[in-house]
Structure formats: structure tokens, C-alpha cells
Amino acid sequence: MISSRNLLGFPQTPNSQKRKIKHEPTIETKKHRQISLRMSLAQRAELQRKADLAGFSLNAYVLAATQHSQVAGVNNEQIRELKQLNSWLKRINSNLNMIARVCNYKKDRVDLVLVNICLSKIKAHVENFAKEYKQ
Missing domain, CATH: 1.10.287 (Helix Hairpins)
Incomplete structure (x- = not known):
């Protein structure tokens, strides 16, 4: 009998095949809101270039940049x-x-x-x- 292997190369047992759980997005994790930004083609290309260099999709890059940076405001x-x-x-x-x-x-x-x-x-x-x- 040929057994399939998991991502680490170990043989999968019948129990491990049954344990695959699909996690449904919850209201907190589901991405259901959208915003739009206006920018020039050059700005868009630069943003895409930076996302590519970081190995992110454009959406993931913008989210990471906004979540892990701080904008200095004026009071x-x-x-x-x-x-x-x-x-x-x-x-x-x-x-x-x-x-x-x-x-x-x-x-x-x-x-x-x-x-x-x-x-x-x-x-x-x-x-x-x-x-x-x-x-």
C-alpha cells in the first residue's frame, strides 16, 4: 500500500488525513471592506515595484505598511x-x-x-x- 506524504515528507496516517480542518473566516478576519486610492500611474508602478521587492501582493504590502508604521500628525x-x-x-x-x-x-x-x-x-x-x- 502506497502512503501519501505530508509537507514535511512524513507518511500521512489515516488519522492525520481526517484531522484536516478548514478554518472558515470569522467576522473579525474576513476581509469584506474595500477602499480605493487615487494615484498617478507612476505612483502605482512604484508601489507595485516595492511590493514585488518585498515579495508581497500589492494588497498585502499596503496592509503591512499601514499596520506597521506610524504617521506623524500635526496637532x-x-x-x-x-x-x-x-x-x-x-x-x-x-x-x-x-x-x-x-x-x-x-x-x-x-x-x-x-x-x-x-x-x-x-x-x-x-x-x-x-x-x-x-x-
């Missing part, structure tokens, strides 16, 4: 600070443009002392902010 406080900084920089830009407009318009009648004082004040504000920002 609301940082967003608020960045908005304030952006507003402050816009005001400085506006002031510099006004000074440049006056200098270009009046050319030889510009009070250079006054322009220098204004620019010095702006420079001092920027330097103070840079010191505070570094801390």
Missing part, C-alpha cells in the same frame, strides 16, 4: 501657531512693499533716514521672533 496648536506666523509674515511683507513703493515713486525726494528707521524696526522684529522661535 491643532501647531496649526494655530503656523497660521499666526503666516499672518505676521504677510504683514511684514506688506510693510516692506509699501516702503519699496514709496522709494520707487518718490525716488530723489525720499527721506532715507525715515526709510532706514522703518527697515531697522522691521529687522528688529524679525530678529526677536527668530530668537523666540529657536527656543
Whole structure:
């Protein structure tokens, strides 16, 4: 009688053949939800290349990448600070443009002392902010 062998090369006994249990997916393990991602063809090709290099299907690679990595987020406080900084920089830009407009318009009648004082004040504000920002 010829016996079949299992994956490890050992002969299969009648009992081991009966013990084959098919595990049905449960609600926790069954993959029944789908998402779609928009990306360029180049991005898709790069993602597929990385999946191939890792020896995964595209689906398995994306799942592994999302489950075993952490995305750095920005909190609301940082967003608020960045908005304030952006507003402050816009005001400085506006002031510099006004000074440049006056200098270009009046050319030889510009009070250079006054322009220098204004620019010095702006420079001092920027330097103070840079010191505070570094801390």
C-alpha cells in the first residue's frame, strides 16, 4: 500500500488525513471592506515595484505598511501657531512693499533716514521672533 506524504515528507496516517480542518473566516478576519486610492500611474508602478521587492501582493504590502508604521500628525496648536506666523509674515511683507513703493515713486525726494528707521524696526522684529522661535 502506497502512503501519501505530508509537507514535511512524513507518511500521512489515516488519522492525520481526517484531522484536516478548514478554518472558515470569522467576522473579525474576513476581509469584506474595500477602499480605493487615487494615484498617478507612476505612483502605482512604484508601489507595485516595492511590493514585488518585498515579495508581497500589492494588497498585502499596503496592509503591512499601514499596520506597521506610524504617521506623524500635526496637532491643532501647531496649526494655530503656523497660521499666526503666516499672518505676521504677510504683514511684514506688506510693510516692506509699501516702503519699496514709496522709494520707487518718490525716488530723489525720499527721506532715507525715515526709510532706514522703518527697515531697522522691521529687522528688529524679525530678529526677536527668530530668537523666540529657536527656543
